[in-house]
Amino acid sequence: MGAQWKAKHKEEAANAKGKLFTKLTKEIMVAARNGADPDMNPRLRLAVEAAKKASMTRETLERAIKKGSGQLDGNINYEKVVYEGFAPHQVPVIVECLTDNVNRTISNIRGLFRKGQLGTSGSVSWDFDHLGIIEATPASKDADVEMAAIEAGAQDFEVDEDGTATFYTDLTDLDLVQKALPGQGFTVVSAKLGYKPKNPVSLDGEALNEVEAFLAAIDNDDDVHEVYVGLAG
Template identity: 45%
Template sequence: MAGHSKFKNIMHRKGAQDKKRSNLFSKLSREITVAAKMGLPDPDMNPRLRLAVNAAKAQSMPKDNIQRAIDKASAAGGEDYEEVRYEGYGPGGSAIIVEALTDNRNRTATNVRNAFAKNGGNMGASGSVAHGFERLGMIEYPAGVGDEDKVLEAAIEAGADDVESGEEGHTIWTQMEALHEVAKGLEAVLGEAETVKLAWKPNLTVSLDEKDAATLLKMIDMLDDDDDVQTVWGNYEIADEVMEKLG
């Protein structure tokens, strides 16, 4: 069950360096509004909303902003967002999945396609790369929460499937249907997690050289700067020494 993750580059996470806070808050607000609209506006009664609110709190989003995003779900004439997923290939044969919340499919599709095309990639049809990933629950804790043995024991007790521990922290994987239950079990032992969300975990990964890695990161930054794009996932690995060269 235990595993080690040398690379932390499979997902280009929100809130990473150089990320504009206002842009991040906008994306978090959109997810909260959509989650509240799809169920009850009470995080205790709406698992997806609870995840969205926890993600916002983890990024120090003010409580007033969170409440406004929840209130927008029931406001008359509010935006009507839909979930869309785009798939394609990036530099070095990397497979990329882009998740978005949009009120204009044409706009979002055009922007995502341009991001692929301008950075050596090619957007494919739905399902073109998703078959190479598993849809799983992902829970992340910082390294300071405890050593590998402590986290592993807590994960086993909570019913998780796998644990990856490294210098930067711990990533716990579980079946998507069990995410909320496992997260609750871990919280009782380890405290509140940094991240609790559904993820696309690649079955196989590809290693990128410096040139391909630089181009791919430009593409991901371009995607991440789009207001409609929520998350970007990939099956790439970038060695530590390459990341250091890229700065």
């Protein structure tokens, strides 16, 4: 039983890493459409940094850039599509997908939203702020998150129990702020454009379990790139 359990969790970890690599590869390919040089393409630079942190091989990374920028034959074009709706208990959800087949994706998303409610464009996005989101960890005990936010040009910040800081920026300031944070004593873990809920819903018990199961099923779909939810805590 113990060996089976270990094998199962090893397989789950491998599958999770494979799914992460698939997401990162898609993001690199989409970003590389605007230029194959990360120094001249902020979105590509962020995607490449995320791939390196996930230990993606250089060969895989370079191939994704070449595919996305049209330097290789058989290029797959991924399109970004965004869906809005509600999880059970009227919890607002925004789902970003990167797909090479929109018909397949919408069919899957409709199926996944059967336990919730799929809305139209704008049905819940008004209840979110669209901004830059940077996760960072203090590089030293002296790092001051409030001072770092001010000096780097972030709009706002939050700190988790484990000390991880989330900095929020204007959409156009994401690259500048994430470049400035190391000079303020913070190591950037991730940086992306995303959504922050304005009025997160608080749930517990069985209701929270229902919502978490719903979100896990959506996140498990291969075309789903990011899931943003208006859930507190």
